[in-house]
Amino acid sequence: MLRRVRAQLRQAVDQMAKRPELCCGAILLTCALILPLTLTCSRVKSVVASPRAPLRFFPAEAPLADLFLGQLEEADRLLEEADVSLVFYYAPWCAHCLAARQHVQQVALRLAQQVQFVAVNCWWHQGRCRKQKSFFQYPVIHLFYRRVGPIEYRGPVRAEYLESFIQRVSAPLTYLPSVRALHTFLTQHQQAVVGYFQFNSSPQPAGYIIFLLSALHALRRDQQGEVRFAVVTNQAVAGGVSLREDESVYLHRRLNSSLVFPRTQRNFTVQAVCDWVFENRESVIHWIQPTGAKSYSLEAELQKGPALLTFLPHNPLAANQLLTQVTDVALQYHSCSGSQEDSVSVPRCCRSLLDPLAGPSVCELCVSHCWALELYLQRVSLSSCRSVQSSYGVFGRWSVCCRSVPRPPPDSITGLQCRSNKTLRFYLLDTQLHWTLAQRLGASTDQSLPFITIINLRDETHYVLNHTDTLGTHSKHTHTHTH
Structure with missing residues (x-):
């Protein structure tokens, strides 16, 4: 093999020696071909196709402003024109945004006369929104009340939940003109805050503005609206909750003594009022909204101790009789004093x-x-x-x-928290959002029926209330577990 290669090389050298002009021409031709190729390849850059311009995310007939080019300055201008505004930041490719689009559109159709709806494409790289905002997930929903905000909505992006939250932002305070309205307000809401302000000296007293901002600030920490704020302007009505002085704030509690904001101990500021309410409020039943079938939020609650989970169909815009009954059972369970004291004492x-x-x-x-x-x-x-x-x-x-004072029956749930070694926590979940979780815990196929179960991770026990039982047997079910 090597001999053959050597022979061919000798033959080529002999030919070049015989014809030197042919050899020089071949060398020049080779250089002429290599040089342009080298220069051309050195100047070539990676070619990337420019992205297509974004399109409208919402239909043109939807009653909202769709800023699909990320015009954040236009959104700021629209916020100044309305008392209450909702800004929906989205990414066109996001599946959560696509699912939320129809719910936002439904709410906009119902509330377009009272609320300004704005949608901003915050993914378009040339838009101002993408350059100024740093969101880690989509969609992001912000609400503004007369330029107060943003108040971020972190609840389920469903039409009824979103509309309920918008209504609470639009009317953060409930006006109570009579004693009857006051008593109705305190009865309907588990956690109620009442402020008394006299509007004689000023159309909007400074204390009233602070109280209004406190109600808006509370919505950032209370997405379900469990704490409700109301205002009283009549001294006779304020006397129904023992308020005598102007700019007084009353926190209603059912299980313990109600409180009045200590003006001498705390400054009357938005943060101080809000912190005082959440530090002293009573919450006998909690709403939880785990994301998906597996959730750390649900696990964190179950790790605290035995938990009673009630799955029920819930519409935040309508009254729910079943929710009232479950709340009454939770109140009876925690009632260790007050009105229940005489029936329990020796x-x-x-x-x-x-x-x-x-x-x-x-x-x-x-x-x-x-x-x-x-x-x-x-x-x-x-x-x-x-x-x-x-x-x-x-x-x-x-x-x-x-x-002899009558004693409660042995199986009564009244004050059971104080007579048992196991403290039971009450939680509520919406079957429309968490039916898959309810089925894994033993629920039937009928989603319209409530499902009640008790879970104790420490004892590794799991109790399910029979579907044939009524809510009246709920008390016996709870009493059996705690004993």
Whole structure:
């Protein structure tokens, strides 16, 4: 093989020696071909096709401004023209944005007369929104109340939930003109805050502005609207919640004593009022919204202890009788004092004394138990009061009257939290959003029925309320678990 190659090389050298002009021509031709190719390849750059210009994300007939080129300056101009505005930041390729589009459009059709709806494409690289905003996920929904904001909406992007949140932003305060309206407000809402302000000196007192901003600020921490704010301007109505001074704030609580904002201990600022409300509020039942079938938010709640999960169809825009019943059960479970105290307390022993030195007066002394008298009074059959004349003296006489206070039945749920070693937490979930999770926990195929289950991760137990049972058996179900 090597001999053949050597022979060919010798033959080529001999030919070049015989014809030198042919050799020089071949060399020049080769250089002429290589040089242009080298220069051309050195100047070539990677060619990338420019992206197509974005199109409208919402239909042209939708009652909203679709800024599909990311014109953030136009969005700022529109915000100044309306009292309440909603800005929907989207990416055209995002599946969540595509699913939320129809819900936002439905709400815009219903509230277009009261709310300014703006949609901004924040993915277009040449738009101002992409250059100034740094969002980690889409869609992002911001609400503005008279340039106060943004108030980010983090709830389910469904028409009824979004509309309910917009209504709370549009009317953060409820005006209570009468005592009846005040009592109705306190009854309907589990957590209520009432502010009393006199509008005699100014059309909008400074304290009222702070209270209004506190209600808006609370919506950032309370997406479900569990805490409701109301305002009273009449002194007689304010007396219904024992408010006497102007610019007073009252926090209504059902299980413990209600509170009045301590003006002497805290500054009356937006942050101070909001922090005071969330530090002292009562929450016997919580809404949770886990994302998908697996969620760290649900796991974090279950790690706290035994949990009662109630799956029920829920529409935030309509009254829900089933939700009221579940809330009443939770209130009974946590009621350890207050109005329930007399029905739970032990029998008392009252002693009536007649003292001639003090005139015709009677003094009643009450102790927890009268053990010696109870043994003797068992022989006396009196319905309401057992009275025994025990002694006479030169200074008068004394008698004993023992009344037995009725005790709750053994299976009553009232005050069960204080009579049990296991504290049960109550949670609510919407079946329309979390039906897959409910089925994995043992729910039937009928999504219209409520599903109630108790989960205890520590004991590795799982209880399911039968679908044939009514909510009245809910109390027995809870009582059985805690014991």
